[in-house]
Amino acid sequence: MNKELIINSAPQGVEIALLEDKKLVELHNEKADASFAVGDLYLGKVRKLIPGLNAAFVDVGFEKDAFLHYTDLSPYAKSLLKFTQQAISDQTPGGFDFGKFEVEPEIIKTGKINEVLGGKPNVLVQILKEPIAAKGPRLSCEISLPGRFVVITPFNDVVAVSRKIHSSDERKRLQKIIEAIKPKNFGVIVRTAAEGKNTAELHEDLIALVETWKTIQQNLKNAVAPAKILSEQTKTTSMLRDLLNADFNRIVVNDKNIFNDTKNYIQRIAPDKADIVSYYHNGAPIFDQFGVTKQVKAAFGKTVNLPSGAYLIIEHTEALHVIDVNSGYKSVSNNQEQNALETNLEAAEEIARQLRLRDLGGIIVADFIDMKLPENKKKLLDAMEGFMKTDRAKHAVLPISKFGLMQITRQRMKPELNINTMEVCPSCHGTGKISSSLVLEDEIEKNLNYLITHKHNNLTLAVHPIMYAYLTKGWIFSKLWKWKRQFKQNIKLQANTGYHLTEFHFFDxxxxxIKL
Known part of the structure; x- marks a missing residue:
């Protein structure tokens, strides 16, 4: 699979398109004034404890207080609180040695929020979910700092290896390496990308993350809540960190600064891939040049057409998203069951793409075309799971129910991407109704009467071509001829294709x- 990253820099922010085999699968938008992004670290002030929810509301500087549930506190919440206070008041040049920090006992899973945050202290928190609709950010005290090959988690000594690394020998090798080089008071999670990497590469990634933790420690010194302590990397570098692999064959950027940053980042994490970055400056918009704009217009909207003639209807509600599969005129055989299976498989691939592209989250209900055979339903389920393997968001796919519905749950980390591909009709202004010809005719006649009464002569009336045909119908006994007789004036009529149906203007x- 060929992967391409097209990065469009504009004054309002940066748009990033991920293409797989030339097909748009992800679209990210990073606003120039973006804040409270997932992964950002803040020094927050506990404002209110809600024992009934076993949660707290924390002020991190957003217009609404952020939400922190007990289950997101982390077992090492007491250690984090102690570290936060110690780092704020620390006056040691270069900061205290975190390796000598004494970790506090873990909190219990079934505890109460007021037992941990009873004094409403300042606490270091990480954004778990961006603000969505009327909700503030969701927070976590389980601090994690992701790198290219490893993720570090302070206050513990656990070493874990990604389950996606299937070789037991490789898992043992990576575990031994990390245990040998891991600093004290840091837990390490080995990522899938670490498979096959040597000790030097892993050590370099680990050292960079430990330095980031030292930066956090320095930024906390004398900090006053609420305050941002550390920003997550830009969308571009975080996507490269998580996605860059041997399948990537091109990254195109239209901004010189982002190009240099991206090139430097890739030279650091994957020197052999540095040549895939190119700077675009050919004049035409970069998204137009690489076909992104066309795909965006085709993929967003209530109806999504498939190459075979089948189509999807995507509806959004407050509680869930509903996707209806329609066969259109597709027919691959005289067998109705086979037709349904083929259409459903094609629709499943597009649904998996749409979930990534629009970043739909929560509950998704897909109403596929009814199939009778259990083996065909199993084929569809297996296909959907396969199509969604490339989706980085946590998800689950349930078998087709007896009502023919497939339920999918997908983690929502940020507001869904919704691009409006429709415009309000200039004639009806979105109402779906326009004035009838008779009403419009009366309105024109009333304005004519007013202008001629106020001594306007030799008037020209410009209208839409359809209205022109209506007013001149009959020639001798047309409405225009009747107006000329009624007002005893020479009235010229012009057709203008640039007007909408009910638009008309008078000229002297x-x-x-003539403005009316």
Whole structure:
């Protein structure tokens, strides 16, 4: 699979398109004034404890207080509180030695929020979910700092290896390496990308993350809540960190600064891939040049058409998203069951793409075309799970129910991406109704009467071509002829294709428009 990253820099922010085999699968938008992004670290002030929810509301500087549930406190919450206070008041040059920090006992899983945050202290928190709709950010005290090959978690000494590394020998090898080089008071999670990497590469990644933790420690010194302590990397570098692999064959950027940053980042994490970055400056918009704009217009909207003629209807509600599969005119055989299976498999691939592209989260209900055979339902389930393997968000796919519905749950980390591909009709202004010809005719006649009464002569009336045909129908006994007789004036009529159906304008003998 060929992967391409197209990065469009604009004054309002940066848009990033991920293409797989030339097909748009992810679209990210990073605003120039973006804040409270997932992964950002803040020094927050506990404002209110809600024992009934076993949660707290924390002020991190957002217009609404952020939400922190007990289950997101981390077993090492007491250690984090102690570290936060110690780092704020620390006056040691270069900061105290975190390796000598004494970790506090873990909190119990079934505890109460007021037992841990009873004094409403300042606490270091990480954004778990961006603000969505009327909700503030969701927070976590389980601090984690992701790198290219490893993720570090302070206050514990656990070493874990990604389950996606299937070789037991490789898992044991990576575990031994990390245990040998891991600093004290840091837990380490080995990522899938670490498979096959040597000790030097892993050590370099680990050292960079430990330095980031030292930066956090320095930024906490004398900090006053609420305050941002550390920003997550830009969307570009975080995507490269998580996605870059042997399948990537091109990264195109239209901004010189982002190009240099991206090139430097890739030279650091994957020197052999540095040549895939290129700077685009050919004049035409970069998204137009690489076909992104066309795909965006085709993929967003209530109806999504498939190449075979089948189509999807995507509806959004407060509680869930509903996707209806329609066969259209597709027919691959005379067998109705086979037709349904083929259409459903094609639709499943597009649904998996749409979930990533629009970043839909929560509950998704897909109404596929009814199939009778259990083996065909199993084929569809297996296909959907396969299509969603490339989705980085946590998800679960349930078998087709007896009502023919497939339920999918997908983790929502940020507001869904919704691009409006429709415009309000200039004639009806979105109402779906326009004035009838008779009503419009009366309105024109009333304005004519007013202008002629106020001594306007040799008038020209410009209308839409359809209205022109209506007013001139009959020639001798047309409405225009009747107006000329009624007002005893020479009235010229012009057709203008640039007007919408109910639009009309009057012009004087000098061809200047008369404002009414």
């Amino acid at each position: 003998q000098h061809e200047e428009e």
